[in-house]
Amino acid sequence: MIDPHTPDPIQYVGEDGTPVLALPERFTPALLRELHRDMLRAREFDRKLITLLRQGRTTFYAQSSGMEATQVGLARSLRAGHDWVWPYYRDHTLALSMGVPMYELISQCLGTNSDPCRGRQMPHHFASAALKFVSISSSIASQVPPAAGSAMAQKYLGTDEITVCTFGDGATSEGDWHAGMNMAGANQAPCLFVCENNQWAISTGVRQQTASATIHIKAQAYGMPGYYVDGNDIVAVMEVCAHAAERVRRGDGPALVECLTYRVGSHSNADADAEKQYRTREEVGVWLARDPILRLEKLLEHLGEPVSPEERAALIAQTHREVDQDVLRAEATGQPDWRIIFEDVYADLPSHLRDQAAALRAEQEGARA
């Protein structure tokens, strides 16, 4: 039985890769290898996108390196394409693991004609109706009240879908976060809230963010259980998230899971100098040693099923090839033209926008002539 409100994060696999709790049966070597593949793929995706950024082929990138166990683990605890997700901008690993095609994600990051969001938003602000992955808003915590509403709708409609809402630790300071948590609690809405506590909101550490010892204890105030989990231990993340999701699905009301993890890279390309500005090399070093991919590799070794260096290298090479191919394919579709400015603002083009679009068309055609 997984106990909410524990003082220490729940852990199944210790930092050296040996289990501290008996591994649940479903974690067969085959599954663990699949998880390893998903995490490594996400890590390499990060690496490649940073290269694209350096090449000036995209303009913004928010890595999730170090947070793979949290996002892959969460994805694996849900019913992809069935449950609704109200994510935040650092969730591309979650998206990939839920089955969003890499090509679509890359297209969104490049703002090409193949971008399902049609170049309207900054890189990482993805949406997929097919996977019920709702459009990401940059405005921190603004997804939380709508997630509560999404879950209330499910309750009303009587479906067995659940809603999942993710956010960083910083987001839990916003009024919207408290409003959404309260709304979900008051209505016993089937919503799973997941805090990806990577301990920094740009340069503001979690200790400056809140005087609360943990985020998960705040759940109590809104009438829901709060679970605390080692977010770099994929087994623990999956066990706790699956348990919490099941509870929500059963109709026992909302729940909050806090995954304690770390963003090892900078917040985005805008603060590449994180180590000089606001945190120490030592701190980053401590968390690099807690790398979730490394930990899973140690576990597999412990189980006598090690990932060979060749296997690892092949996986990395394959991901790089895939990204390269998708980038070229996306870039070949070209950039959306000026028309995207006016489309999708309303269901129909109102007369004032028709006039503005006509004026811009004349200007664009004049410029080309």
Add this chain to the structure above:
Amino acid sequence: MTATQEKATPTPVGETRTINLIQAITEALAEELDRDHRVVLFGEDVGARGGVFMATAGLQARFGRERVFDTPLSEASIVGAAVGMAARGLRPVAEIQFADYMGPGFDQIISQAAKLRYRSGGQFTCPLVIRTPSGGGVKGGHHHSQSPEAYYTHTPGLKVVMPSTPYDAKGLLKAAIRGEDPVIYFEPKRLYRASKGEVPTHDYTVRIGEAAVRREGTDLSLIGYGGVMPDVERAAEALGAEGVSAEVIDLRSLVPWDQDAVVRSVQKTGRAVLVSEAPRIGNFMGEVAYVIQERAFDSLLAPVGQVAGFDTPYPYVQDRVYLPGPNRILAACVRALNH
């Protein structure tokens, strides 16, 4: 040089040096922190990091964590706390990381900051400054590019300013900090480093509510503020090359705004083109156009022209097309001239 111009755009006297707009802001903050112990500075990431645009770089190291500090990620708390501090006699200068994120603090701005003096019969006041980068041109998509000034100009009790030069940025910020009212201070982020100019080494302020005549002319008045100003001046130059003499006015302050400077100019030129990058409906320039027709109707030789952003969210791709550049400004001028 006319008397008006002397008043509106004083040539810096004494020693000056050339700095950019963001340096001007940092200097204004440092000097005000130094001058008045009641001044405190806070917001998301303004401390160790120095702000995402580095406007507060080095200030925490120099003035300490009591006076320059990071806050939790909550604009409602930032603005609301500033209101409380101001009511207790401090001079809070709060940074909202992007104007697009004033939303969560909106109620504190319009319900508390703007109305404390009025509803308490003047017993309580709210002398605070909210600094925030606004406007587009930085590939930021809608959440890092919007120009929301009209929401605030529409709220009685707030002063609203937007500088476009380092000289004004420094002088207006100091005036805002020393003033007795809540001031929303918009910083056109694409000019942070692009706008350079001479700034005096001595202390000075720029009065809130006075426009600046950037260029004198007789055929047409080009009126703008904030991030569009370099393009407005480029358009005026292009017109000059064609033998058209355009007068360029930088409003600098939106509330209160310099009606007299605008009316005087239009009475001289007979034509006005208003330029801003905010969406057109409810744009602050609608008020300027209204006052022009009210006070200078008899001088008008053509309808007042307006160049604005489109009535759509700000896009990520095609973001430069969204912005009214020199071509769109010139086209509006040609329409006014050929009327």
